[in-house]
Amino acid sequence: MQKFIVNGGKKLKGVIEVKGAKNDALVIFAASLLISKPVIVSNVPEIEDTKRLLELIEKMGGKVERIKYGEYKIKANNLKTYLIDPEIAKRIRASILLTAPLLVRLGKVKFPHPGGCVIGERPIDQFLDGYKNMGARVYNKRSLYEIIAPRLKGTEFVFNNITVTGTESLVMAATLAKGRTVLKNCACEPEVKSLADFLNSCGAKITGAGTPYITIVGVDKLRGGVHRTIPDRVEAGSFMILAAATNNKIVIKNCEPGHLDSLLSSLKKAGVNLKVKKNCIEVIPLRLNSVNIKTHEYPGFPTDLQAPFCVLLTQSKGSGLVHETIYEGRLMWTEELKRMGANIHMYDPHRIEIKGPTKLRGREIESPDIRAGMGYLIAALCAKGRSTINNVYQIDRGYEKIEERLRKIGADIKRI
Numbered sequence: 001m002q003k004f005i006v007n008g009g010k011k012l013k014g015v016i017e018v019k020g021a022k023n024d025a026l027v028i029f030a031a032s033l034l035i036s037k038p039v040i041v042s043n044v045p046e047i048e049d050t051k052r053l054l055e056l057i058e059k060m061g062g063k064v065e066r067i068k069y070g071e072y073k074i075k076a077n078n079l080k081t082y083l084i085d086p087e088i089a090k091r092i093r094a095s096i097l098l099t100a101p102l103l104v105r106l107g108k109v110k111f112p113h114p115g116g117c118v119i120g121e122r123p124i125d126q127f128l129d130g131y132k133n134m135g136a137r138v139y140n141k142r143s144l145y146e147i148i149a150p151r152l153k154g155t156e157f158v159f160n161n162i163t164v165t166g167t168e169s170l171v172m173a174a175t176l177a178k179g180r181t182v183l184k185n186c187a188c189e190p191e192v193k194s195l196a197d198f199l200n201s202c203g204a205k206i207t208g209a210g211t212p213y214i215t216i217v218g219v220d221k222l223r224g225g226v227h228r229t230i231p232d233r234v235e236a237g238s239f240m241i242l243a244a245a246t247n248n249k250i251v252i253k254n255c256e257p258g259h260l261d262s263l264l265s266s267l268k269k270a271g272v273n274l275k276v277k278k279n280c281i282e283v284i285p286l287r288l289n290s291v292n293i294k295t296h297e298y299p300g301f302p303t304d305l306q307a308p309f310c311v312l313l314t315q316s317k318g319s320g321l322v323h324e325t326i327y328e329g330r331l332m333w334t335e336e337l338k339r340m341g342a343n344i345h346m347y348d349p350h351r352i353e354i355k356g357p358t359k360l361r362g363r364e365i366e367s368p369d370i371r372a373g374m375g376y377l378i379a380a381l382c383a384k385g386r387s388t389i390n391n392v393y394q395i396d397r398g399y400e401k402i403e404e405r406l407r408k409i410g411a412d413i414k415r416i
Contacts, residue, residue, distance in 0.1 A: 004389040004403060006380035007412040008362055012248035014409040018236045018255045019045040019400050020070070020229030024191045026094040027168050028198055028227050029053050029074065033062060033101035034172060035202060036077040037224030044070045044229055048397040052092045059085050060102070076105075084111035086144070092397075096124060096165055099147065100172040103136065108148045126159055126166045133157050134170075134177055154179030154218055162187050162297040167214070168195055174216035175204045183214045189298040190230060190259050198227045233259040234304045234371075235399060236281070241308040242378045243283035244272045245315050250409060253280045262301045266291055266309070270316060290318035290356060295326050303327060307375030310334060313354040314342045315382060322352050333372035336365045340379055340387075362387040370398035377402070381411060 020043035029050070032039035044050055046069065054064050054072065061080035065073040082102050089095035095114045102109040113124065128138050128145070133156075136149035154177050159166060167187040172195075174181035186192065188210055196209030202225040205217040236255035243250035244267060257264065257276045264274060264281075269291045275282035290313055295303040303326040313320040314337070324330050331352050338344050340363055343355040362385030367373030373395035380387035389395075392415070395402060403413045 001390065002392050002415055004377065004380075004392050004395075005414050005416060006362070006377070006387045006389065008360075008381050008383040008385065008387060010381070010410055010412050012243070012246055012250060012381070012410045015251045015253050016239050016405055016409055017253045018231045018239070019043075021045075021191060021232040021234075022047060022049055022398055023094075023164070023189075024194050024232075025050050025229045026053050027097055027165075027191060027195050028229065029057060030094070030097035030101055031172055031195060031199060032074040033057065033060075033076045033079065033098065034104060034176060034199075035222045035224055036075075037222075038073050038075045039224055040067070040071065040073050040226045042071040042226075042228050044072060045232065045400045046070060047400050048393065049092055049094060052088055053094055053098075056085055056088050056092075056095060056098060059088070060098075079105055082106045082108045082110055084109065086112040089114055094165070096127060097169060097172075099127065099131075100169040103131065103147055103149055104152065104173060104176045107150050108146065110144055110146045112144055126161065126163055127169055130157050130166065130170045131173065134173060134181070152177035154181040154216075156182045157184070159183070159185040164189050164192065167192055171195060171199070171206060171209070171214060171216060174218060175199055175206065175222070176220070177216075177218040179218055181216045181218070183216070184212065186212050186214050187297060188212060190233065190256070194230050198225060201225050201227075231256045231259075231279075234302060236260060237263045237302065237305045238308050238374050238378070238399075240267065240274075240281060240283050241305065241312050242381065244270070244285045244288065245308075245312040245378055246381050247285045247288075247315070249282070249284050251280055251282045255279060255281060257281055261299055263305060266293055266301060270312065288312070288316035288357070290316040290320035290354070292321040292323075294323040297326070303330065304371050306330065307333060307371045308378050310337065310344075310352075310354060311375050311378045311382065314344075314356045314358050314360060314379070316356045319353055319355045322354065324350050333368055333375065336376065337379060339363060340365075340383060342379075359384060361385055364388040364390065367391045367394040370394050374399065381406075381413075
């Protein structure tokens with residue numbers, strides 16, 4: 001198993017570029033299965049999750065051609081199975097996105113409960129309820145779900161809880177359903193709007209994406225299309241926090257500042273000086289002060305940036321409360337941060353208090369998921385001494401060649 005060796009406390013400086021958004025690339029890959037004509041997707045991050053989803057598509061009969069680095073052509077004119085391979089699906093949460101296209105194209109889909117990170121329960125009941133509302137029959141046999149629907153029908157559906165992948169899945173299902181679908185309490189993330197923009201460019205009739213109310217008028221077929229993956233706002237945010245936590249001046253390039261309003265606001269309150277331009281952000285840290293954060297669905301503070309921001313609070317003066325509202329158990333990773341020297345008190349599984357600043361010490365740690373792994377990496381760069389981060393597969397799922405990119409701005413990090 002690969003690991004990172006990090007010698008912390010080094011001076012960092014320079015420019016780091018943001019790759020395409022993982023969660024945008026994954027949903028566009030899934031949407032390509034709605035279309036029998038070729039789809040070309042560029043600015044794709046070369047990470048484990050995108051590789052695994054393309055592998056799943058090939059196993060189902062889709063043809064995947066790598067045109068060049070970060071650019072792929074997908075042709076799904078000859079899908080041969082409605083089974084989503086259980087072994088791969090259990091390793092990647094985004095496998096659930098394939099259910100809607102397969103149901104639309106083949107009239108049925110069979111799949112396991114999707115896997116991925118160990119960050120608490122990630123239910124799929126809203127997916128199933130949405131498909132049922134559109135006329136599908138749902139069965140659960142031998143740890144596999146099976147959904148059957150000769151043709152889905154338009155409906156009105158209200159999400160009990162805001163869900164990005166749930167919203168995206170029902171948008172895809174409704175695109176080729178018969179009639180009109182109205183979705184309420186939808187996720188407003190940029191990736192949802194990006195999906196709708198792509199599908200509309202292929203002939204879909206979707207309005208309201210990016211708001212809580214989305215209307216889809218079903219069409220008979222879609223034509224092929226081209227999509228450029230939007231910048232990864234979580235990666236951009238991670239790099240901004242890294243610069244602030246390590247007290248280094250770094251420029252984050254090829255990002256979309258408009259997708260990061262909540263983080264920018266929190267960083268400014270914490271004393272970070274930011275120079276924001278059209279597609280880049282320069283971070284100039286000052287003396288850091290603690291702030292409180294509460295994760296929330298977009299445009300609130302992203303749950304995926306909670307772990308990096310916790311590390312920032314260990315280097316800030318005062319006391320900051322972190323309230324994780326999205327996932328049960330997503331604060332458990334901070335136990336290892338405490339062993340590095342952080343002063344953290346856990347009130348309950350959703351709330352912790354961090355007092356700082358504290359000097360972190362290098363140690364051996366295990367990465368439990370993508371974002372906690374990035375949190376540990378930032379902590380290791382802040383810490384005095386050497387840290388070993390195991391299970392870097394989790395970090396690789398979300399950050400392309402992260403050690404090479406960090407070395408270019410001065411980090412002492414190597415993969416072994």
